[in-house]
Amino acid sequence: MKLHEYQAKQVFADAGxxxxxxxxxxxxxxxxxxxxxxxxxxxxKAQVQVxxxxxxxxxxxxxxxxxxxxxxxxxIGMDLKGIHVDxxxxxxxxxxxxxxxxxxxxDRNEGEPVAMVSTRGGVNIEEVAEEDPDAIAREHIDPAFGxxxxxxxxxxxxxxxxxxxxxxVASILRTLYQLWDDRDGADAEINPLMVTSDGEVIAAxxxxxxxxxxxxxxxxxxxxxxxxxxxxxxxxxxxEYGFDYVRLDGNTxxxxxxAGLVMTTLDLVDYYGGAPAxxxxxxxGAKAQRIANALDMVFSDDNVDSVVFNIFGGITRGxxxxxxxxxxxxxxxxxxxxxxxxxxxxxxxxxxxILNKELVTVEHTLEDAVQRAVDYAATEExx
Amino acid sequence: MSVLVDEDTRVVVQGITGGEGKFHTEQMxxxxxxxxxxxxxxxxxxxxxxxxxxxxxxQAVREEDANASVVFVPPAFAADACFEALDARxxxxxxxxxxxxxxxxxxxxxxxxxxxxxYLVGPNCPGVITPGVAKLGILPGNIFSDGNxxxxxxxxxxxYQVVDNLTNRGIGQTTAIGIGGDPIIGTDFIDALELFEAxxxxxxxxxxxEIGGEDEEEAARYIGEHMDTPVAGFIAGRTxxxxxxxxxxxxxxxxxxxxxxxxxxxxxxxxxxPVGDTPEEVADxxxxxx
Numbered sequence: 001m002k003l004h005e006y007q008a009k010q011v012f013a014d015a016g017x018x019x020x021x022x023x024x025x026x027x028x029x030x031x032x033x034x035x036x037x038x039x040x041x042x043x044x045k046a047q048v049q050v051x052x053x054x055x056x057x058x059x060x061x062x063x064x065x066x067x068x069x070x071x072x073x074x075x076i077g078m079d080l081k082g083i084h085v086d087x088x089x090x091x092x093x094x095x096x097x098x099x100x101x102x103x104x105x106x107d108r109n110e111g112e113p114v115a116m117v118s119t120r121g122g123v124n125i126e127e128v129a130e131e132d133p134d135a136i137a138r139e140h141i142d143p144a145f146g147x148x149x150x151x152x153x154x155x156x157x158x159x160x161x162x163x164x165x166x167x168x169v170a171s172i173l174r175t176l177y178q179l180w181d182d183r184d185g186a187d188a189e190i191n192p193l194m195v196t197s198d199g200e201v202i203a204a205x206x207x208x209x210x211x212x213x214x215x216x217x218x219x220x221x222x223x224x225x226x227x228x229x230x231x232x233x234x235x236x237x238x239x240e241y242g243f244d245y246v247r248l249d250g251n252t253x254x255x256x257x258x259a260g261l262v263m264t265t266l267d268l269v270d271y272y273g274g275a276p277a278x279x280x281x282x283x284x285g286a287k288a289q290r291i292a293n294a295l296d297m298v299f300s301d302d303n304v305d306s307v308v309f310n311i312f313g314g315i316t317r318g319x320x321x322x323x324x325x326x327x328x329x330x331x332x333x334x335x336x337x338x339x340x341x342x343x344x345x346x347x348x349x350x351x352x353x354i355l356n357k358e359l360v361t362v363e364h365t366l367e368d369a370v371q372r373a374v375d376y377a378a379t380e381e382x383x
Numbered sequence: 384m385s386v387l388v389d390e391d392t393r394v395v396v397q398g399i400t401g402g403e404g405k406f407h408t409e410q411m412x413x414x415x416x417x418x419x420x421x422x423x424x425x426x427x428x429x430x431x432x433x434x435x436x437x438x439x440x441x442q443a444v445r446e447e448d449a450n451a452s453v454v455f456v457p458p459a460f461a462a463d464a465c466f467e468a469l470d471a472r473x474x475x476x477x478x479x480x481x482x483x484x485x486x487x488x489x490x491x492x493x494x495x496x497x498x499x500x501x502y503l504v505g506p507n508c509p510g511v512i513t514p515g516v517a518k519l520g521i522l523p524g525n526i527f528s529d530g531n532x533x534x535x536x537x538x539x540x541x542x543y544q545v546v547d548n549l550t551n552r553g554i555g556q557t558t559a560i561g562i563g564g565d566p567i568i569g570t571d572f573i574d575a576l577e578l579f580e581a582x583x584x585x586x587x588x589x590x591x592x593e594i595g596g597e598d599e600e601e602a603a604r605y606i607g608e609h610m611d612t613p614v615a616g617f618i619a620g621r622t623x624x625x626x627x628x629x630x631x632x633x634x635x636x637x638x639x640x641x642x643x644x645x646x647x648x649x650x651x652x653x654x655x656x657p658v659g660d661t662p663e664e665v666a667d668x669x670x671x672x673x
Contacts, residue, residue, distance in 0.1 A: 106486055108566040108596050108633070111493035126637075143490040184485055213632060214485035216459060244630040248622070259564055259630025260538020260593055263619035264662065267644075270622045271660055279623075281630040284521075284539075312540045312547070314509065314523045345543055346523055366544060367661055 001210045004047045006089045007224045008206035015179050017172055017190070018202045022091035031072035032065055034090035040064055041093040044071045046078070046085045056080055061093060094202050096194035100161060101125050101136070102173050103189030103207075104180040113141040113180070115151065115173060117159035121192035147177040168201045169193065183221060184214030234278075234301055241293045243280055250275025252377045253298035253307040253337070255291075257282050257316045265310045265370060274374030277304045285315040291324025299336050305380035308373035309341040310366055318343040318351025329359040338376040342369035384584035385513040385558040386533065386575075387476055387502060388451070392517050395420040395440060395449035395474075397456055397464045399431045403480075404455035407521050408432050411453075414524040416517040419447040422467075444473040451476040453510065453519045461506060462488035469499050478519045479505035479569075486632070489567040496569055503569025507631065509539035509561035520561065530555015532669060533579035533612075535572060536591035537564050537631070541619060541662075545589055548666040554673070557585045564631030566595070572602035580610050587613045587672045589665060590656070592647055594620030595634045599647040607654030615668035616651045616658040618644045 003011065006024050013019045023034035024047070035042045046058030053059050058080045060071035068090075078085050099122030107114040118136040120128050128135050137158035141147045152170040161169050172193065180188040186209040194204045215222045238245030244259065248266075252274045256262040259281055266276040278301060282294050298307050311321050321343060329335055339360045343351045355362060361376075363369035394411070398404040399421025409432050411418050418434050420443035427438035437443045440452060452474050456464040461481040468477040469492075484506050496503050504511055510520010514527040526543055528550045536542040539561055546559060560575050562568055572590060579585045592599035599618065606614050621644040623629050625636045636642045648658050657672075659665035 106490060106566065109598075109601075111567045112490055113487075142494065143487065144494050181487065184487055186486065211486050212628075213458060213483045214487070217485075244628075246624070246627045246629060248624065256540075258538055258540025259634055260536070260541030260591065260619045261544055263538075263593060263623060263629050263634065264541055264544070264617075266623070267619060267621040268661060276622055279627075279629055312543045314539060314543055315521055344547060345526065365663075367663055 001212055001215060001221070001225050002049055003208040003210070003221070003224060004049065005045065005206060006047055008208040009203070011179065011183070011208060012203055012206050015175050017175050018200065019206070020092040020094050020202055020204060022089050024087055025072070025090055026076070026087045028069060028072040028076060031076070031088055031090050032068045035062065035068040036065060038090060038092050042068065043091045043093050044068065044075060045089045045091060046075050046080055047087045047089055048080050048083045048085055050081045050083055053080065058085065094194045094204055095196060097197050098162070098195035099192035100169065100195065101189070101191045102169065102176060102193050103187065103191070104177050104185065105187040107140065110140060112143050115139045115141060115147065115155050115177060117155045117161065117169070117173065119160055125191055141177065146181060147174055149174065162195070164199055165195050165201050172201060172203070183208070184211045184218055185209065186211045234297065237300070238280070238297060241297060243282065243294060243297065245297065246279040247301070248276050248278055249303065250277045251303050251305040251381060252373050253277045253301065253304040255280045255282060255294045255298060255307065256310040257284065257286065257312065261310065261312055265308065265366070268367065268370040269308070269374055272371050272374045274377055277301055286324070287320050288324035288327055291321050292328035295325065295328040304337055306337055306373045306376035307339045308369050309339065310369060311343050311345070313343070313345030313348060315346070317346050318348040319354055322351035322354040325360060326354065326356045329356065335359055337380065340369050340373040340376065342366060384582050385516065386578035386582050386585070387504070387558060387560065388511050388513040388517050388519055390516055392451050392476070392519070393417050393419045393447065393449050394519060395422050395443040395447070395452045396434070397422045397440060397452055397454045397468065399423060399434065399436060399455070400426050400429065401455060405431055407455065408434060411518055414518050416519065420449050440467045440471040444471050450474060451519060452478070454479040454481055456481055458483035458485070462492050465492045465503065466495060469495050469501055469503070474501055476519070477501055477503045478508070478510050479503065480508060480510060480520055482507040484565070486566055489565065493567050493569065502574070504560060505563040505568060507565040508563030509542060511558065511560050513558045514556050522559070522561070526550060527559065528555040531557055531584055531586040533557050533582070533585040533588040534559040535575040535579070535588065536561055537593050537633070538591060538619065541591050544662045545591060545617065545665055548662050549669060552666055552670060554666070554669060557582060564593070564633050566633040572598050573605045576602060576605060576610060576614070580612050585612060587615065587669055589615055589617070589669060591617045591619070593618060593631065593634050594623050594629065594636050594644050595631070595642040597641065600650040603650035603654045603656060606656055613672040614656045615665050615672060616656045617662065617665045618647045618658060620644050
C-alpha cells in the first residue's frame with residue numbers, strides 16, 4: 001500500500017521531520033483560501049499516485065490568487081494518466097540551495113534494511129542508481145539492533161553532505177528509519193530533502209509504502225488507504241473479493257491458482273501469439289463461490305474476448321472448481337465470452353465429469369488450453 | 384538418497400490444532416511422513432490424528448526426538464513460531480508454509496537464521512517432498528514419483544505442473560523443494576543446488592524461478608562455477624509489467640528494471656542452463672540432460 005503524498009507528509013511531520021506548510025483541498029475555493037493563508041509562492045499538487053505528475057500538468061507553482069484559482073481549476077477534476085484528480089495539496093514553495101535524497105528500504109538480497117543518502121536529490125533516484133551508483137551512499141542496518149546513531153552519521157558523511165547540515169540530515173534519517181520500522185514500511189523516502197539558504201533542512205516530498213502483509217497491525221494506515229480511494233475500478237473489485245489481481249491490456253482473460261502457475265499461463269498466452277488481459281490468482285483451496293466470483297471479475301473487463309481457466313489442484317479440488325464454473329455460467333442465457341477449462345491434480349477427473357461441457361471447452365494440457373483460448377480471442381476480436 | 388528429508392525425518396507440526404495444520408497433518412501421515420508431535424501453546428496433552436501435542440517445540444524435541452518442524456501458524460504469529468523452532472536446538476529443518484508474514488518480521492528471522500545451522504525452507508512455500516518417503520508441507524503426494532531429478536522452485540502450483548510433465552514421461556524425483564514466493568526466504572536456490580550437487584542420486588535438477596530479486600542470477604553464476612550436475616530452468620513472469628506484485632509478495636519487477644525475466648533467462652543461458660519456454664519444454668531439456 002502506498003500512502004498519498006499528503007498522508008505521508010502528515011506521518012513524517014507527526015514524527016518530527018520538518019515539512020513545508022501545506023493544506024489539503026478538494027475544491028477550487030478551498031485551494032485559493034489555503035494559498036492565501038500560506039502566502040505566495042505556493043505549489044498546487046495533484047494527489048494521485050502516478051509517476052511524472054509535474055510533467056503531466058499535475059503540479060503548478062503560483063504567485064497570486066488569480067493564478068492559484070486558475071491552477072486549481074485546471075488540476076481538480078482533471079484526468080492524470082487515467083486517474084481522476086479529486087484533491088490537491090496546497091504547499092508553501094521552499095526556496096532551496098540544495099536538493100538531497102534520503103531513503104530506507106528492505107534489501108531483499110541481503111535480507112536486511114538499507115539506508116541510502118545522496119546529494120543528487122530532486123531527480124529520479126533510480127536513474128541516478130543506474131548511471132552513477134557511487135553517487136548513492138548505502139548503509140545496511142542489522143534488524144536485531146536497529147539503526148545506530150553512528151550509522152546515520154556515517155552514511156550522511158559518505159554521501160558527501162555539507163557538514164553544516166550533516167547533523168540535521170542524520171537526525172532526519174534516524175527518524176525516517178524509526179518510522180519505517182514502526183510503521184512496517186516497505187520503502188520510506190524523501191526526495192528531495194531541501195536545504196534552504198538559511199541552512200534549514202525540509203522534506204519537500206514524502207514517499208511511504210507500507211508492507212501489505214503488515215496492514216493488520218497498522219490500523220491507522222489501513223484507514224488512510226480507504227480514505228484515499230482512487231485506482232483501477234476492477235482492481236478495487238478484486239480487493240473486495242480478496243483476489244490477487246493485476247489488470248493488463250490484452251484480451252485473453254486468465255484465471256488460475258498459485259502465483260507462479262498464473263504467471264506461466266500469462267506467459268504462454270503471449271508465447272502463442274495472444275495478449276493477456278489480467279493476472280488473477282484464486283489462491284489455494286478455492287470453493288465454488290470463489291470460482292464464480294473470479295469469472296464475474298474477468299467478465300466485467302470489457303477488453304476480455306475469451307477466458308482460460310487453468311487449475312492445478314493441490315489443496316484446491318477439481319470438483320469444487322467445476323461446480324463453481326457451472327454455477328457462474330448457468331446464470332447466463334448466453335455465455336458472454338468463450339471459456340476454456342483445464343483441470344489437473346486433486347480431483348481433476350471428478351471435476352471433468354461435473355463440468356457442463358455445453359458451456360465450456362475442455363482441454364487436457366496447459367499448452368492446448370492456452371492455444372485454444374488465444375484462438376477464441378482472435379476470432380472474437382475479428383467478429 | 385535424497386536431500387533434506389529422508390526415512391529418519393521426525394516431524395513436529397507447529398499449529399497442528401488449526402484447520403490447515405490438522406488437515407495437512409492427516410495428509411502427511413497418510414503419505415507416510417513420520418509426524419511425531421504437534422506444538423501449540425496451551426494445547427499440550429491433547430492429540431490430533433493420534434499425534435501427541437506439546438505446549439512448546441522444545442518439549443516435542445525432548446520427548447519425541449523431533450528433528451524437523453512444519454509451521455502452519457497464522458501470519459501474525461508465524462515469525463515467533465520460526466524463532467521458537469530455531470531456538471529449540473535439535474531441529475535440522477524448519478518448513479514454514481504460512482503465507483503473508485510481514486517482511487520486517489522475516490528480516491529478523493533471517494538474521495537469527497544466520498547464527499544457526501538449521502535449514503529454514505519458506506515461508507510462503509508448499510514444502511519439501513522426497514517421493515515415496517515423506518512430505519513436509521502441502522504438496523499433493525500423488526503427482527510425484529521417485530527417481531533421480533531434483534527440483535527447486537519459488538512457486539507451488541508451478542512445481543506441480545512441472546512435476547506432472549516429468550512424471551508423465553516416467554521421470555521421477557529425488558526431492559522437490561518449494562523455497563517460497565516471499566522477498567525474504569531462508570533456504571535459497573544456491574542452498575538447494577548445493578544439496579543436490581552433493582547428492583549422488585540426483586542426476587539432473589530443475590530450477591523454477593520467477594520475476595523479482597536477483598536470486599536466479601546468483602544461482603546461475605553458482606551453477607556455472609560449481610556444478611557438475613546438469614540443470615534445466617524455467618522462469619515465470621515474462622509478461623509481468625514493472626511495479627506490479629504478481630501474487631507472490633516477492634514477484635515484482637522493480638521500477639528500475641531489476642528482477643526481470645529476461646535478465647534471469649539470459650543469466651541461466653550464459654551459464655549453460657537451458658531454459659524452457661513452456662513447462663513441457665523443461666521436461667524435454669531434462670530428458671536430454673539425463
